[in-house]
Amino acid sequence: MSFRRLLPCAAIVPLLFGACAAPAVEADEGAGPVEVVTTFYPLQFATEQVGGPDVTVTDLTPPGTEPHDLELTPRQVAAIADADLVVYLAGLQPAVDRAIAENATGTVLEAGALVPAPPPGADHADEPAVEPGHTEEPGHDHDHGGRDPHLWLDPENMELIGSGIAAALSDLDPDDAAGYADRDATFDARLTDLDERFRTGLARCETRAFITSHEAFGHLAARYDLEQIAIRGLSADEEPSPARIAAVQHAARDHDIDTIFYETLVSPEVSESVARDLGLRTAVLDPIEGLADASTGADYFSLMDANLAALRGANRCR
Template sequence: MLNIPRALGAVAVGCTLLLAAACGTVGEPSSAQPGQLKVVTAFYPLQFVAERVAGQHGAVSSLTQAGAEPHDVELTPRQVASVSDADAVVYIKGFQPAVDEAVAQSGNAHVLDTTGVVPLQTQAEEHAHDHADDSPGDVHSEDAEEGHEHGGIDPHVWLNPQNMVTITEAVVDQLSGIDPDHAADYRANGAALQGELRTLDTSYTTGLKTCDRREFITSHAAFGYLAEQYDLTQIGISGLTPDAEPSPARIAAVQQEARDHGVTTIFYETLVSPAVATSIAGDLGLRTDVLDPIEAITPESRGDNYIAVMQSNLAALEKANGCR
């Protein structure tokens, strides 16, 4: 089980009139209309996919409220019941203990654990430098890294668009198997979404191909899958636990990384206090900007859905890293 006391909020926004009947609620089960599938998802990125695939044939809800802490999410009795009653459930096993327990107790046979199609990976080291020659006084020493996570299982698979293509296919297969009468619609909806995701992937590949630097510093190490896919190097102020307070030694190490790589920007995110990122940037005379792990869509999000926020993230990375 992941030890990530951090939650990913979820909210359904930007629903078109065509999908209005399908757009579900956040935090509580939605009311399906006659003939609609009841689809329960764990948090926003999975909700986004399920809404797009289900279209008018499904009422999609999320178990995680906007701004909540998904790892520590407490499900209401009604939410627990909704997992048992759902026609389909989509979640990431091992990420949210309360959801895992509800699924295990539900006896629901129509459950999609996305780790079956996109396995979670161990967090990569934040930087690829060989520190074998570092002296004990260097900021890269073990003492300097004290309190900073290395290893650990990274759940943030949705920040790689190619993973979202795979998850979309799995949701299409799930809903088509449950409701074969509308399988053609699910496949058409899924193909349309996959086309958008592949376009997004191409934009990232092209936009990040030629840059002045490959390193970026962010408030917590949520972007490992993205960094690996597009040949970037993530330097997290915190590890996989965004609420963890970095030690003074870790802050000093990050500041040295910023100097070593000519970093121009310290990224923070909308659901976590920017105080540490702002302090580091202020000490070094650098800019701050948002790099959103898309754990929720809130009024502060730079976009009203997954695709839009990912595009905003790309623009922020291109500017910070001098890409052209």
């Protein structure tokens, strides 16, 4: 499997009235590694994989912190201003989006522009119905534009992100372009293997539906022909309505589901409550927004493998 594509023009945001045709500003020869700021764990991981020893990566979201809730310190804002390259995902972290728009002076790479839009319905697979006239509960301010931002849970998307980062680094640091290309190829190969493990492991299952605490798994579900049923919408901290919980309970019975998934960086209280009401068990399905003490793996690949094992168990795959 190879997903290589040319870096989309829209992915790189010119800061000083530039256009995509304008040449990138190269790092000074002999100035040391390229200074990169990433905004949360999956982008940090991808950058480290393709950047290797030729980059220094500063990630803005500390381990154990829910990325949506991040508020930046003055030092972090200064890091954005000083970075040769900033890699972020628009709409995921409003405070970060504002800080980048107001302070970044180097190259800015928007990871979402590297990934094609999903087919209609892929972001909201089997979303339970709610009461008429009701959409999202108030009290959350995360603007995803109706699109599931968890792009990295599809290995193809993760490869496209990695290749986009490699291309941006090669523009900034052409002397080390061969190293970025080699590491990107290695990253691609590992993602190919991961994709094959998911395809094989989820090929024969008694049920293709799973219940999770919020709509973080639309890309994964679309990739592997699964049905995501979410207790919450795209915002992990919204309070689900009674009608939505009732719809989830009904779906659990219809699909013969025996497991309710929760996440490591979000309180499991709602998932545990739904599971108790139905006499079901709970387990972790990690959206891999960040690492935490409770994480079931050490890095992106081990966390994805843990997710595969959890889905195989819950969906009774053979």
